[in-house]
Amino acid sequence: MGNVAEFIYIPEALRERLGEQASKELVEVLNQAVRSLHKGVDESTAERIERRIAETKTEIIKEIAGAKTELLKWMLVFWVGQVLAIVAFLYTLLR
Known part of the structure; x- marks a missing residue:
């Protein structure tokens, strides 16, 4: 993070009242407060992002698992259909 001191302006009247050293210390205190904030x-923000990534990852894993189950089901239907078609073809051919 860049130095924030260059953006803080202490008015001349306040600088004269506080003195140069106190003005510098005030700027440093303000800089520390800004850095802390x-x-x-x-x-x-990092915690929110990490939590959202974890939630999204969990959702994606569930979607993939569901897709795998669905794919296996349709593969089974396809292969059973193929075997039945071949058996019917052979039955017809050998009759």
Whole structure:
């Protein structure tokens, strides 16, 4: 994360009232607060993204399992049909 200090402007009157050292320390405190806030936001965002990825992965795994089951069912129907067709053809041919 970049340095936020360049974006913080302390008005001249406040700088004169606080003094140069106190102004610099105020800017540093504000920078630390901003960094802390950004870190918290980044962590919560990362947690949400990771949770969503895990949920999506689970959904995809369930979909794949369902598709495999469906595919096996139709493969069985196809092969049983093929065997019956061959048996019927051979029965007709050998009669």
